[in-house]
Amino acid sequence: NAGVMQNPRHLVRRRGQEARLRCSPMKGHSHVYWYRQLPEEGLKFMVYLQKENIIDESGMPKERFSAEFPKEGPSILRIQQVVRGDSAAYFCASSHRTGEHEKLFFGSGTQLSVL
Amino acid sequence: RKEVEQDPGPFNVPEGATVAFNCTYSNSASQSFFWYRQDCRKEPKLLMSVYSSGNEDGRFTAQLNRASQYISLLIRDSKLSDSATYLCVVNALDRIIFGSGTRLSIRP
Numbered sequence: 001n002a003g004v005m006q007n008p009r010h011l012v013r014r015r016g017q018e019a020r021l022r023c024s025p026m027k028g029h030s031h032v033y034w035y036r037q038l039p040e041e042g043l044k045f046m047v048y049l050q051k052e053n054i055i056d057e058s059g060m061p062k063e064r065f066s067a068e069f070p071k072e073g074p075s076i077l078r079i080q081q082v083v084r085g086d087s088a089a090y091f092c093a094s095s096h097r098t099g100e101h102e103k104l105f106f107g108s109g110t111q112l113s114v115l
Numbered sequence: 116r117k118e119v120e121q122d123p124g125p126f127n128v129p130e131g132a133t134v135a136f137n138c139t140y141s142n143s144a145s146q147s148f149f150w151y152r153q154d155c156r157k158e159p160k161l162l163m164s165v166y167s168s169g170n171e172d173g174r175f176t177a178q179l180n181r182a183s184q185y186i187s188l189l190i191r192d193s194k195l196s197d198s199a200t201y202l203c204v205v206n207a208l209d210r211i212i213f214g215s216g217t218r219l220s221i222r223p
Contacts, residue, residue: 033211035213041215042202042213042214042215042216043159043202043213045211045212045213048211056210089156091158091159102147102206102211103149103161103164104161104204104211105161106158106159106160107158108157108158109157109158111156
């Protein structure tokens with residue numbers, strides 16, 4: 001039973017390029033969360049999605065960032081025109097259901113480096 | 116005030132010592148609580164859930180105090196391998212909030 005799969009593990013982009021981060025949730029999970037973590041800092045919530053729906057995107061920057069979780073395939077976090085400040089670890093987590101006692105299971109993360 | 120607050124540490128304790136962390140939360144409607152562990156440059160991993168009655172898992176004990184709105188984690192007989200950042204997580208139905216973490220370093 002595979003866990004949460006994220007790829008790529010490391011992604012290097014030049015300023016102005018696009019970055020696409022992929023996350024396949026754990027089997028049977030239909031809820032996906034994206035978090036960003038800067039060095040020496042805590043996890044910052046970005047977005048919460050269910051299949052084909054964005055439930056909460058209050059943590060997403062207003063520009064350049066978008067996320068989707070299509071009916072088929074992985075969830076995608078897309079960053080357009082990357083800047084150096086986007087360099088961070090991006091973690092995806094999935095869960096089985098919302099509500100009480102919901103537990104998140106994390107992928108290994110994508111380390112984005114912007115040159 | 117942050118929704119979930121933790122002492123960032125670092126806590127630097129000798130092997131074999133007992134160490135405890137607290138975490139406070141502001142939303143009284145919070146339903147469930149967890150402790151996660153994060154090693155350097157790795158993903159967070161669930162350590163244990165926290166129940167009102169308190170719960171224990173080996174050397175780890177978690178407590179919840181709803182009246183004062185805090186949870187705690189106690190580690191007994193600490194091992195070198197316990198060195199990590201411990202994240203407090205609060206689930207308030209539609210939102211899951213992570214604390215910034217408490218860094219623990221166990222020295223030989």
